[in-house]
Amino acid sequence: MNTGISRRTMIKGMAAMGGAAGLAMMAGCSSGSGKGEGASSSSAIYSGVAKGMRGDVTAYVSFDGKEITEILVDAPDDSPVIKDAAIESVVERVIAQQSIEVDAVSGATMTSMGILGAVTDALESAGADIKAFKKGSDAPTKAERETESCDILVIGSGMAGMSAAMQVALHSDKKVIVLEKQAYPGGSTRVCGGGIWTVGGLANEIIGQDSTKEEYISFMQGRSGAAELNTDLMGNIYDISGEAFSDLFNWGLPVSLNSWNLGHPDSKLPCIDSTANINCDWETGNSGLADFLAKIAAANGVDVRLNSKVTDLVVEDGSIVGANVEDLESTYRIDAKKTIIATGGFTRNADLVAKYAPDYTSAFPFTGSGGTGDGHVMAEKLGAPIIGSGMMGLSGINPSLGYYGPIGGAVWAAQMTVNAEGERFMDKKFYGDTLALLVEQTNSCGYGIYDASNEIVDRLEAGVEAGVVAKYDNLDDLASGQGIDADALKKQAESADIKSAPFYCIQRKPLFIGSIPGIKVDEHCRVVNESGEEIGNLYAAGEVMYANVFDGTYPASGSGVGTSCYTGAISARDALAALA
Ligand SMILES: Cc1cc2nc3c(=O)[nH]c(=O)nc-3n(C[C@H](O)[C@H](O)[C@H](O)COP(=O)(O)OP(=O)(O)OC[C@H]3O[C@@H](n4cnc5c(N)ncnc54)[C@H](O)[C@@H]3O)c2cc1C
Incomplete structure (x- = not known):
């Protein structure tokens, strides 16, 4: 964008104060910056604007006629958690590679593209040779580092993954690692409304509303049409829900027991609003629930690794023995005795939507951006059936x-x-x-x-x-x-x-708000093959396996987060029992 003579003059004037000082004085810039090795006081500062996720992104680029030496970004309308992750990584990559074609940050694509657009705009204002900065992504090949090992590997840091990891941390001394491909924790759990259904336990004693196991199963079956559900697993979900929900209390989630409703008008399933008392604001990207889970996991020594994508599972003799991982700098393998797939849904993978929910291709996702069906694809590769139909929304x-x-x-x-x-x-x-x-x-x-x-x-x-x-x-x-x-x-x-x-x-x-078709599991969330036999050492929990317990439609408020919490707990408990 040509910012106009007066504005550019002002910017250049500030640059005369020195690159960093000039950038730091840019009005309204609240976000991070990156600085190149060669930042020089002879750089001038140019501004550029482009559309981010929710509004304009402005980049102030310090450019010495040859190199970008420093960048400061202001993206006031984009979600803080998401934009912070994008600004840090994209700015670092642009300066390191002197390229405007670096990779976007996973889970923050629109903000990343906004930053790159704004930097390009600023370089155009500077009269830079834009072609010279269009190098394609030439990020150095990632180094392969040493194989690591753990007892239980969890893929995904939403409610299902964190619930599983916390069970391991609370009930054992086993080593658990959670891998999260995005730059921040939470997946759809980060953007959800926070309603959690629960039965049994303290919560229901206090609110005086409950549902028997038979009522729960029959309600879910009624909402799922003719689909054959895994009623043994549903029984286990019911049995663990009071305790697993109480764990959330015990960990300190300030759930308001005054704030609940029935998950569906025809059900007796209470749905408690987990966000009633905590700072949870979708507009700003604050997620009390996801951040709470991350905080509690950290406090209990769970090793949660962000920007760490599982690219595939490692199979030996038909059983899972670990996973291959790619992070920002390296690739490596983690050997694991048990692996839990908690990768969420596939709403952000158009091919999988067309394949497993062909009637829904006109819908758009309003979900966590990690929901690209990675776990579904991993299961497909193993020959595990994907069952169920319909979508949540x-x-x-x-x-x-x-x-x-x-x-x-x-x-x-x-x-x-x-x-x-x-x-x-x-x-x-x-x-x-x-x-x-x-x-x-x-x-x-x-x-x-x-x-x-x-x-x-x-x-x-x-x-x-x-x-x-x-x-x-x-x-x-x-x-x-x-x-x-x-x-x-x-x-x-x-x-x-x-x-x-x-x-x-x-x-x-x-x-x-989610997908339903998912990986077929048994009553302990163990992944099974076409013949119904266990695929060794592998579990699936959360949205990636919802189809086992409901089908066709979103059955009731709270049935997403609740099912993720309880199946995460079931899979971890079974894995621990097997390792005992
Ligand atoms: C707007 C909205 C509102 C909602 N409101 C409610 C509600 O009030 N109540 C309710 O019950 N449900 C609600 N839902 C549904 C519910 O939020 C989800 O179904 C639930 O949070 C899913 O949890 P999960 O842990 O299974 O998956 P997610 O929370 O999506 O977590 C999966 C994680 O796995 C990561 N991942 C994926 N692939 C890989 C890989 N290869 N390597 C490493 N990490 C990977 C993803 O990045 C993601 O962070 C809502 C959903 C949305 C979108």
């Missing part, structure tokens, strides 16, 4: 706003939602079932309609400003603007008492 605005926050959350306040034919197809449906309904509609879209009497008009106006809410003077204009049958729309509006202009419309699109 609801409706949202777009992959950035989803259904959270002042604008995204406006989807919940629609006075009515119609399809292109003007029919109210989502009325009185459990929110978890709306994903499947939406993908069946014309354009995979529901149209949320609001009028001027709506109490969130201020938020709708903010949405208009942001370009995601449409505003009309009358319903005929709304119908033609959105492609909805006008007569049907007006009839429905009358019955819903929608009559005060102006009228607003939000397109409600199908959004994933």
Whole structure:
């Protein structure tokens, strides 16, 4: 971006103070910087802007006419945890490689691309030869380092992986390592709403609501249609849930027992809001739940390694004996007596969505960005069956706003939602079932309609400003603007008492919060092959195996995080018993 003479003059003026001092004085820069070996006082500073995940990213680049010597990045709208990881790594790589084509940071792709775009823009302002900085990613080949070993290897640091690791730390002296491919812990657990279902134990004594094992199993079966579920595993989940949930208390998760609801109106499954008392804000990327789990794991000596991706499992005589790992600098192997796959779902892998959930290809992910189905692929390679159908999700605005926050959350306040034919197809449906309904509609879209009497008009106006809410003077204009049958729309509006202009419309699109098809396991979460025989030393826990206990749709609030917590615990307990 050409920042204009006055701005550039100002920037150059600051550069005269010396590269680092000038950069440090840039107004509003709260984020990290990187500094090259050759930073020189003769560098001038140029600014550039590009789009990040949620807003503009500005890069202040110190450039001496030949080399980038220092970069400072300001990305005020992007999530702190995610942007911090991206800024640190991308800036370091750009300076080290003198390239604007370095790899994006896993889990922070949009912020990474924003930083690279802003640096490019700044270099253009500097009149630099951009081609010279387009070297492709020429990161040095990673060194292979010595093989390590542990008793239990956990792949993935979401609720399932951390729950498994904590069981090992609490109940044994076995060595456990958690590998997380992203630069921060948590996966979908980081972005989730924090509802956790639980039965039995202290929580239910206090809230006075419970569900028998039979009720739990029969409710889940009822929600799963004709699918054959693993009822033995469900029994084990039920049995461990009170204790595993109490462990969360004992570790200090400040769960509010005043803040709970039934996971589904037809169930007796209590769902407790684990984020009621902790700082958890999707808008800013703060995740009380994921950060709490990481903190507790660290306090209990669990070795959690970020930026550490398992590339494949190591197989010997049909059993798993470890995994190959790639981190930022090196590749290595970890020998493990037991391995737990807790890699989450595959919502961010379009090929796997097309393969295992072909009816859902029009939906977009609003999930942790590590959900690329790595565990599913590992299991496929071993010949382990992937079972189940359907996806977890609801409706949202777009992959950035989803259904959270002042604008995204406006989807919940629609006075009515119609399809292109003007029919109210989502009325009185459990929110978890709306994903499947939406993908069946014309354009995979529901149209949320609001009028001027709506109490969130201020938020709708903010949405208009942001370009995601449409505003009309009358319903005929709304119908033609959105492609909805006008007569049907007006009839429905009358019955819903929608009559005060102006009228607003939000397109409600199908959004994933998770996937269901997953690795087949036995009642102890041991991975099995096509014949139902155990694949030695291998477990699967969490979203990667949900299909064993529910199918077709998101059955109830809390059934994701809860199932991940309890299956993580089951797999770890079984692994420990086998190693005893
Ligand atoms: C917006 C949203 C709201 C939700 N709200 C709720 C709710 O309120 N209640 C509820 O019960 N459920 C909710 N869910 C669903 C729930 O959050 C998830 O199903 C659950 O957190 C999954 O936990 P997990 O540990 O199995 O997977 P994740 O939390 O996704 O963790 C898997 C981890 O594995 C890592 N990984 C993947 N591959 C590799 C590899 N090769 N090497 C190393 N690491 C790897 C990933 O990066 C990730 O960090 C929500 C989901 C979303 C997206």
